[in-house]
Amino acid sequence: MKNILLLSCAVLLFFGCIEKKKEETAEPEATEEITPDTLQTEEKKREMEPIAMKIDGSYFKATGTEPFWGLKIYDNMVQLQTMEDTITTPPSEAIKAQDSNIKMFRIQTEATQMDVIIAHKECTNAMSGEVSPYTVTVSYKNTGGDETVVYEGCGSYITDYRLHDIWVLEEMNGAMVSKEEFGGKDLPNMEININNNRFSGFSGCNRMTGGLFYEKDVLRFTQVAGTKMACPGMDKESEFLQHLQASTTYSISNNRLYLSNGNQENLLVFKKID
Structure with missing residues (x-):
């Protein structure tokens, strides 16, 4: 009985050593560490893509936060995108200030009244810190409604x-x-x-x-x-x-x-x- 117990212990010890050696010699699995710096670098790479490749027909773009919104002005339309809706209207002629580089687009349709004011004044995005050359204010309300919604943000012209x-x-x-x-x-x-x-x-x-x-x-x-x-x-x-x-x-x-x-x-x- 004693010999059987000794033999069993020897067998267990032998296989235990084999498993341990496998663990020591096995190559660790390759992994790619993703850090905040890596993500920031990738974001910068995307931001550095040539503007010449980003062609959607708009000549002015603006964005804002709290709440998030976006504005695009085309030759044939103005598009305001909010968290709740996308409002598309025909364009209007710009009303220009005489003593400063400020333009206002006053738009009125059957459904919407909207004013877009673009001032050539440096603007910093509160979330990203990105600096743009224009400050933008958008105010709109449904035609016949009483509530006027106002958005403020930053914008820039898209060079031809x-x-x-x-x-x-x-x-x-x-x-x-x-x-x-x-x-x-x-x-x-x-x-x-x-x-x-x-x-x-x-x-x-x-x-x-x-x-x-x-x-x-x-x-x-x-x-x-x-x-x-x-x-x-x-x-x-x-x-x-x-x-x-x-x-x-x-x-x-x-x-x-x-x-x-x-x-x-x-x-x-x-x-x-x-």
């Missing part, structure tokens, strides 16, 4: 994706231009990046860079800076830069960008480079 390209000067003041006029070097050209509303390029002698101010049908080239090299034909470069900074409106057709202002049409005409 067609601007996102490389452009070379073709005409200035209605006349074709040539390299010889600009000292024999390349013609003035620029690359417009709507992801950050910046542009950079060549002004005829010097390199140039600057920012874009964009609203619907409004385009201005701002904070223009350049190198300080001296070249033949500097007067043409100066004329080009003056026209570039004087332009306020634009149009695009036939692979060409036309820059104008209130006093003169087609100050500069650029051709798109494929």
Whole structure:
């Protein structure tokens, strides 16, 4: 009996050692740790997607919190989305303030009365901390109703994706231009990046860079800076830069960008480079 007990203990000890060795030699299962930093990095990656790829037809977007709401303005409609409903109305002409960059869209239909006020005033999203260039107020009520609902939030214009390209000067003041006029070097050209509303390029002698101010049908080239090299034909470069900074409106057709202002049409005409 004693021998049987000793044999049983030996067998149990032997198999116990085998199981322990399996546990020690087995490779741990690979796992991917997801941390708040990882999630934040992925969120930033999504935010950095090119604006040029986000095309839905709207030219202005606004959002707000507490409660959550969203606004999109299209050429053919205005859409307000709330937690309870989506309200779609025809557009209206903007009523513009005389002494500041404030626009109001006053919309009235059989079902809804709505005012949208867009003020060019820096706005910070209370939840995300994202800074936008416009403060937006939306107030609406059902036609014939007494209760007016007011939403406040932040917004921005969506820069025309067609601007996102490389452009070379073709005409200035209605006349074709040539390299010889600009000292024999390349013609003035620029690359417009709507992801950050910046542009950079060549002004005829010097390199140039600057920012874009964009609203619907409004385009201005701002904070223009350049190198300080001296070249033949500097007067043409100066004329080009003056026209570039004087332009306020634009149009695009036939692979060409036309820059104008209130006093003169087609100050500069650029051709798109494929």
